[in-house]
Amino acid sequence: MVLEWEPVLKDVISEILETMFFAMVEFQDCGRGDRCFDYESEIELQNHEGRIAISLQLSEEFARMITAGFLGIEENQVKDEDLQDSMKELVNMIGGGYHARINDAAWKLGIPRVWKIGPDPMHRAQAPVWLDFSFFEEPVGSAVLSYLPS
Amino acid sequence: MSYNVLIVDDSRSMRKVISKVLQMLKFELGECLEASNGQEALDILEGKWIDLILADVNMPVMDGVAFIRSLREKNICGDIPVVFVTTEANENRLNQLMDLGASGYIRKPFRPEEMGAFLSRIMGEKDGFRMGTSVEGCDF
Numbered sequence: 515m516v517l518e519w520e521p522v523l524k525d526v527i528s529e530i531l532e533t534m535f536f537a538m539v540e541f542q543d544c545g546r547g548d549r550c551f552d553y554e555s556e557i558e559l560q561n562h563e564g565r566i567a568i569s570l571q572l573s574e575e576f577a578r579m580i581t582a583g584f585l586g587i588e589e590n591q592v593k594d595e596d597l598q599d600s601m602k603e604l605v606n607m608i609g610g611g612y613h614a615r616i617n618d619a620a621w622k623l624g625i626p627r628v629w630k631i632g633p634d635p636m637h638r639a640q641a642p643v644w645l646d647f648s649f650f651e652e653p654v655g656s657a658v659l660s661y662l663p664s
Numbered sequence: 665m666s667y668n669v670l671i672v673d674d675s676r677s678m679r680k681v682i683s684k685v686l687q688m689l690k691f692e693l694g695e696c697l698e699a700s701n702g703q704e705a706l707d708i709l710e711g712k713w714i715d716l717i718l719a720d721v722n723m724p725v726m727d728g729v730a731f732i733r734s735l736r737e738k739n740i741c742g743d744i745p746v747v748f749v750t751t752e753a754n755e756n757r758l759n760q761l762m763d764l765g766a767s768g769y770i771r772k773p774f775r776p777e778e779m780g781a782f783l784s785r786i787m788g789e790k791d792g793f794r795m796g797t798s799v800e801g802c803d804f
Contacts, residue, residue: 533773534681585677586684599677606675606722607772610751614771619756623722625674 519612519659520645523568526611527647527657530604536583537576539647539654551655553577555601555628557609559621564663566621568612570605571631576654577601602626608657666694667787668712672705672719672731673698673749682718682749689780702731709740716787717741721750721757729757732764745786749774 524541531537552574559566572580574597581600582589606626613623644656669686671679679698686693697712699705703726705719721728728748735741745767752758758769767786770779 530773533775581677585680596677599675603675603678607751610753610772613751614753617753619754622754623751625722625724 522615523657526608530607535580537580539649542646553601554631555605557605557626558624559613561620567660568609570657572655598628602628666692667715668694669716670697670714674700674723685776685779688776702726717746718749721748721752736765
């Protein structure tokens, strides 16, 4: 299930960004997560065997743009709390979409979290492969799914 | 006729979006009240007449399942439609909500016009204009 996470996450992220955030992104070949973005949000799916963590990193500019689209306001009206709340909602929908596609009732969706990425790498999810995406050829974000057995 | 709507979601952004969608749809909106979890919603319902509840499922403090169970156990709101707007994909949990008396659910992400069609059916049925279509669930 976890082995095939990249195409599933691509599909889920595209659908949600297009439907509710009015943005179309293009995915690159899997990167190494070495590009640094500004915000990270995360949600977990949990069952008795372990946890799946889905993390999403976005540049502030892109996060601000999609938050404006989501809320139907101008970008200069977007407050930091709007931006972080929208990023939580985005990763919440991504978690729900992933859950729907794996179609396994045993997994329970958690509560999303968001934080600003600091210079300390401990504040960023560590994973070998990231799913990088761009908006009009500008790198704007990255997503990763990690499986953590109990 | 205008309807008082209560939006229950821990995401302030999502509450704003739903409220905006209702306005865009020209839904006959009276008062639009907001709560960030089931407990806050119960507190509001004690003092306000509400015609439609739109609620999330996964929320801190009191989630959607505990909220609708509490509504039905305390007989608050009678037959007021409760529609869940959720990312929840667990069929067992969705069926549990329906068994507890939810009027239906809308899965996020959704398009405004799809939410409009769903709510028209729900509110139409409430007011006696049965459309003859199942409104149990709606995947967008």
